[in-house]
Amino acid sequence: MSETPVIYVLNGPNLNLLGEREPEIYGHETLADVQAICERAAGDARVVFRQSNHEGELIDWIHEARRDGSVLVLNPAGYGHTSVALLDALKTLTIPIVECHLSNPAARERFRHRSYVSPVAAGIVSGFGPFSYELAIQAALRLIRPSRET
Incomplete structure (x- = not known):
């Protein structure tokens, strides 16, 4: 049997306020709820x-995932639109990256339409609220276990 895969799920700024901050956009689930969904x-x-x-x-943590992870699911939040440093760190990875968003950035303000993560991501899941994370985990597993049912 192969080694147990390790999925890094990293979340950017303000996601600690899930359930409180702009619930009409991000929903009522907390970050702990999202973690349970992922697990x-x-x-x-x-x-x-x-x-x-x-x-x-x-x-x-991206550097740590480079060493210890099988795949990275990343919700960069606001840093996805602003951080070249985050992009540079992601470019060091040899493991797959799945970009994940609760909302659909393309349907929001114009400045959210550009992502520094997307060019290095295998794929993007967005717009499904916390279910985006479940879909992102499923996609991540497919990327690291392409021949197995997940």
């Missing part, structure tokens, strides 16, 4: 689930 969807894979409001900490 259920991952099945036998191990989930490393983290959130930070600090760009440097997210970059450190």
